[in-house]
Amino acid sequence: MNKRAVIVAVFVMLLFSAIFSAKEPTVEATSGLINIETTTMKFVLNTELGVLERIDMKVEGKSELIYRYANDGFDIFEDNEKLIPGDFDYYVDENTDVVVEFYYEGGTKTFVIKNDPFYNFLVITNFPGKTLKMKIPYISVSAQDERSGYGYHVSFSDKPTSVFVTTSDVGRFSLREITNISGTAVVRNYAGPKKLVYISEAVPNHYEEVKQSLDDIGALSIFSYIHHGLVVSLYWFRELTNSFGWAIIIFTLIIRLILYPLYHIQTKSMIEMRRLQPEMEKIKKKYKDKQKQQEALMKMYKKEGVNPGTGCLTLLIQLPVFFVLYSVIRYFSEMFAYSPRFFIWNDLSTGGFGQNILLILISVAAGIYMATITSQDGRSARQAMIMSLIFPFLFYSLPTGLFIYYATNSVIQLLITMIVYKRYDMKGVSFREVLGLPAKPAK
Known part of the structure; x- marks a missing residue:
């Protein structure tokens, strides 16, 4: 079988088409409550009080409570008197956002639960001719983990690690409330994990202040900024290609190219050790004493200019x-x-055997061919192939987006290995040798 043809086939299988698939939220109204669930969040609104009752964030399939009502669920006051709605209505709009409207005497308050991945929602008040005060949610245990400034309020919790951000260009912010709200006010909110890219999408007008506040609180570290730089790079590729599938492939390819010098050193060291294998076997047979054997091996390494630890260090x-x-x-x-x-996958967030079978096969194929290139004999090739068959199946439940990274990394590593081994004229084993068959007769 032609190895080049297989590699080409692997890349052909990674072609895609870009057709957007929207995820519909679910809405359920019960006695006194409205339950709303999107892909990333669960909301509970109290229809009798017209307030936010509870928020659960959903991260990687797990749901975690981050907010529970404590007289701070966007309650509105006029002259220190709490306003209670007389009626409400809800619907899903053309953007698949959930809109819940509360009707008061003299105005309205509207919750817009955004159906997007950014853990955000809006609260819009419209009370012409009135000046109001609004109590805003917080999730921090201590006021030390909160910050307020012009147009924003931030609270942070580390159990679970989450951030609640409230911003508005109307009214005056103080700790846990907004005063002097008049006319129409749009309050933008983020309630989710500590992810700066998501926060920047949810509250773009006050992102820098929010980031600085999180830094002041101590929620960000040096590693956070390094990690954030890589995250922004991947997100840029996603914006460029409009596909996380392609973004992951391109990002992985670039990182592997950057790391190529290290991988080349590692592979070269392995090749040199492989070439010295016959001499090493002779030394082991000649010297039964372990100390003398080690001394002879080190002398040989020095003579040949080989450092056996180089490969491990670069790895x-x-x-x-x-x-x-x-x-x-x-x-x-x-x-x-x-x-x-992306190609055959409607949703890169789900996993499972059926969802990832193509990527599993790509990873297995790459691993098998890697074994034929790097092995010295049929026995070692078979052992490597068994591992290549088993390992991808251990990760079958990963979200497809992550498995794309795994499969892409496997293919790139195969290609780089082929290039390096060809450069040093290293021969692997054929499939006939792996199967224990005699060599194919020359034509």
Whole structure:
């Protein structure tokens, strides 16, 4: 079988089409409550008081309570008297956002639950000729984890790690409330994990102030900024291609190219050790004493200019990078559900055997061919192939977006290995050798 043909086929399988697939929210009205669920959030609104009762954020399939009502669910007051709605209505608009309107004497308050991955929602008040005060939610245990400024309020919690941001260009912010609200006021909110890219999308007008507040609170670290730089890079590719599938592939390719010198050193070291294998076997047979054997091996390494630890060292340097890269892609797991269709996948946020079978096969194929290139004999190739068959199946439940990274990384590593081994004229084994068959007769 032609190896080049297989590699070309692997890349052909990664072609895609971009057809957007919207995710419909669910709305359920019960006695005194409205339950709203989107891909990323669960809301409960109290229809008797016209307030936000509860928020749960959904991260990677897990739902975590981040806010519960404590007389701070956007309650509105006029002259210190709490206003109670007389009626309400709700519907799903053309953008698939959920709109809940509360009707008061002299005005309205509207909740707009955005059906997007950015954990955001709006609260819009319209009370012509009135000046109001609004109590705003907070999730921090202590006031030390809150900040207020011109047009914004931030509260932070580390159990679970989450941020609640409220912003508005109308009214005056103080700790846990907005005063002097008049006319129509649009209050933008973010209630979700500590993800700066998501916050910037939810509250763009006050993002810099919010980021500085989180830094002042101590919610951000040096690693947060390094990680954020990589996250922004991946997000830029997503904006460029309008596809997280292609963004992950391009991002992974660029990172692998940057790391190529290290991988080349590692592979070269492995090749040199492989070439010295016959001499090493002779030394082991000649010297039964372990100390003399080690001395002879070190003498040989020095003579040949080989450092046996080089390959391990470069591998250790690369491993943290791959873990960080994995976490960067995982950062956008909520957005996978809203990403355009990629090839055969409607939703990159889901996983499972059926969903990831094509990527599993790509990873297995790449691993099998890698084994034929890097192995010295049929026995070692078979062992490597068994691992290549087993390993991808261990991750079958990963979201497809993450598995695209895994499969892409496998294919890129195969291509780089082919290039390096060809450069040093290293021969692997054929499939006939792997199967224990005699060599194919020359034509």
